[in-house]
Amino acid sequence: MAEKAETEGVSNMVAMDELVALCKRRGFIFPASEIYGGINGFWDFGPLGVLLKNNLRDRWWNDMVVCPPIGPDGDPLQIVGVDTAIIQNPKAWEASGHVAGFSDPMVDCKETKLRYRQDHLIAIIDERNDQIFAFYAEALEGKAALKKLKKMAGTDDLEKLKSVPFTKIAPADYARVVGPDTEKKGTLTEPKQFNLMFKTYVGATATEEDKAYLRPETAQGIFLSYKNVVDNMRVRVPFGIAQVGKAFRNEVTPRNFIFRSREFEQMEMEWFCHPDEAKKWLDFWKEQRVGWWRSVGVASGNLIFRQHDQDELSHYAKAGLGTVDIEYRFPFTAPGYGELEGIAHRCDFDLTAHQQHSKTKLEYFDDSVQPPRRFMPHVIEPASGLTRGVLVLLAEAYTADPSRPSKMYMKFKPSMAPVKAAVLPLVNKDGLPEIAQKLYYEMRTQFVTEYDTKGNIGKRYARHDEIGTPFCVTVDTDTPNDHAATIRFRDTMAQERVALDKISEFVRKSLKE
RNA sequence: GCGGGUGUAACUCAGUGGUAGAGUGCAACCUUGCCAAGGUUGAUGUCGAGAGUUCGAAUCUCUUCACCCGCUCCA
Numbered sequence: 001m002a003e004k005a006e007t008e009g010v011s012n013m014v015a016m017d018e019l020v021a022l023c024k025r026r027g028f029i030f031p032a033s034e035i036y037g038g039i040n041g042f043w044d045f046g047p048l049g050v051l052l053k054n055n056l057r058d059r060w061w062n063d064m065v066v067c068p069p070i071g072p073d074g075d076p077l078q079i080v081g082v083d084t085a086i087i088q089n090p091k092a093w094e095a096s097g098h099v100a101g102f103s104d105p106m107v108d109c110k111e112t113k114l115r116y117r118q119d120h121l122i123a124i125i126d127e128r129n130d131q132i133f134a135f136y137a138e139a140l141e142g143k144a145a146l147k148k149l150k151k152m153a154g155t156d157d158l159e160k161l162k163s164v165p166f167t168k169i170a171p172a173d174y175a176r177v178v179g180p181d182t183e184k185k186g187t188l189t190e191p192k193q194f195n196l197m198f199k200t201y202v203g204a205t206a207t208e209e210d211k212a213y214l215r216p217e218t219a220q221g222i223f224l225s226y227k228n229v230v231d232n233m234r235v236r237v238p239f240g241i242a243q244v245g246k247a248f249r250n251e252v253t254p255r256n257f258i259f260r261s262r263e264f265e266q267m268e269m270e271w272f273c274h275p276d277e278a279k280k281w282l283d284f285w286k287e288q289r290v291g292w293w294r295s296v297g298v299a300s301g302n303l304i305f306r307q308h309d310q311d312e313l314s315h316y317a318k319a320g321l322g323t324v325d326i327e328y329r330f331p332f333t334a335p336g337y338g339e340l341e342g343i344a345h346r347c348d349f350d351l352t353a354h355q356q357h358s359k360t361k362l363e364y365f366d367d368s369v370q371p372p373r374r375f376m377p378h379v380i381e382p383a384s385g386l387t388r389g390v391l392v393l394l395a396e397a398y399t400a401d402p403s404r405p406s407k408m409y410m411k412f413k414p415s416m417a418p419v420k421a422a423v424l425p426l427v428n429k430d431g432l433p434e435i436a437q438k439l440y441y442e443m444r445t446q447f448v449t450e451y452d453t454k455g456n457i458g459k460r461y462a463r464h465d466e467i468g469t470p471f472c473v474t475v476d477t478d479t480p481n482d483h484a485a486t487i488r489f490r491d492t493m494a495q496e497r498v499a500l501d502k503i504s505e506f507v508r509k510s511l512k513e
Numbered sequence: 514g515c516g517g518g519u520g521u522a523a524c525u526c527a528g529u530g531g532u533a534g535a536g537u538g539c540a541a542c543c544u545u546g547c548c549a550a551g552g553u554u555g556a557u558g559u560c561g562a563g564a565g566u567u568c569g570a571a572u573c574u575c576u577u578c579a580c581c582c583g584c585u586c587c588a
Contacts, residue, residue, distance in 0.1 A: 020581095022524095040578085249587080424547095426547065456546090459548085463549080493548070
């Protein structure tokens with residue numbers, strides 16, 4: 001990957017295996033259940049990883065709920081937070097479309113070993129000899145497809161061919177089907193169901209009637225609590241409800257470290273607004289969110305917007321203004337990009353669905369305008385992966401530097417860094433530890449600070465480079481006399497001498513940037 | 514799920530049937546007085562797991578698990 005990235009002119013891109021190794025070695029992220037051989041698609045956050053994740057989460061929560069942005073009208077937006085149950089009434093997932101839509105029947109080709117989504121295929125039926133050709137919808141337009149059709153049909157006359165969705169073909173007829181990438185008949189297997197929702201059982205008896213699901217997205221919990229929030233919290237449309245929490249998906253193929261795992265964490269905010277204002281808010285949140293990612297230290301050049309094509313839109317977004325993704329240039333996608341956050345116009349899909357299924361009125365009555373109006377709010381949803389965000393921060397921070405002993409350092413924005421400062425006595429004697437410890441006791445009450453006396457000073461700097469500590473405070477032999485210590489900056493390795501009683505303030509200021 | 518690859522110490526890896534190794538890291542002490550310096554000492558492995566072949570398996574066979582790459586999937 002690193003080589004590929006370099007040839008494409010992408011500089012400073014870390015190879016994933018190096019990043020994964022660092023994450024393990026320095027306590028960011030471990031394979032889950034490793035002593036039992038691991039478990040596919042699950043990862044544990046180690047001591048540093050959880051600090052990093054919490055920093056990102058807290059920042060999001062602060063910028064969404066505690067201190068929401070100023071809106072287009074110049075007033076602060078109104079956003080409240082919730083923390084809903086991971087397991088809800090299973091009917092909620094029927095209403096949301098996940099029970100039906102969260103499973104994609106797939107067919108495999110025994111000949112070519114390729115796999116196809118059944119609903120992505122088109123069947124061309126040759127009525128004269130009962131042959132059926134399966135094609136990828138988009139591949140049908142090519143000349144090669146035409147050529148293949150003519151060849152297989154044994155004639156140039158294609159008038160007799162009929163096209164139907166492949167889902168209409170009964171598996172019993174698959175023996176007559178020629179797969180998309182082969183010329184043989186009968187190589188496709190029966191469709192297999194891939195249900196991406198985790199099932200569980202509520203109650204100790206665990207019968208089919210007790211079946212429930214682990215949420216595949218946190219958003220539904222917000223829609224389910226929407227009525228309670230509106231009824232009890234004096235919120236007025238437009239307003240938002242935010243939530244951070246775990247979600248679970250039985251991904252077909254968990255891949256790329258924590259990028260696609262089966263248990264992950266989402267940061268989602270549902271913004272409820274009048275249908276006529278959806279466009280305005282979609283544009284607002286789009287800019288707001290990409291700006292936010294920049295503010296936590298992601299370089300603009302590694303972020304792009306990508307508008308979803310009509311046919312890839314989620315079931316809830318088909319009718320609306322679409323979905324735009326904020327994508328990041330991950331090491332494994334470079335020079336391309338991978339999804340980090342989706343900003344979707346969910347229309348009134350969810351509230352309407354829950355209103356129907358639950359028979360509970362969810363429409364909003366707005367009497368702040370003349371004449372008063374009743375409507376189902378539309379939803380603009382900025383939904384990002386916290387877990388993916390952590391991966392972005394890690395990939396973004398990894399900075400090669402052959403000139404320093406560690407050969408690299410983690411260039412976290414100081415406010416995101418797991419450890420903000422380290423207090424290091426230059427040598428572990430001559431009264432230095434006592435002074436350093438006193439300083440450490442003061443600093444640790446304000447931000448995550450480590451105190452380290454082990455090994456020579458170079459080794460300690462190197463270790464803190466690897467975990468991305470932005471400031472190392474070194475108490476040296478002059479300190480007892482001048483009551484000052486040096487602050488060593490991670491990114492430049494430069495040093496600045498600062499009075500002991502000003503050091504906390506110095507670090508605190510730097511963290512606000 | 515399919516195909517290919519990998520799996521040996523915390524990390525990187527050597528070890529092709531005969532007593533499990535190196536470097537780094539880690540721990541202790543000494544030395545050291547600002548960038549992984551030096552010295553002494555020390556700990557760590559069911560060689561991913563299970564079964565088989567063999568007098569004997571890290572090594573050969575089978576099964577399984579995990580990770581990586583490709584396909585597929587990714588609300």
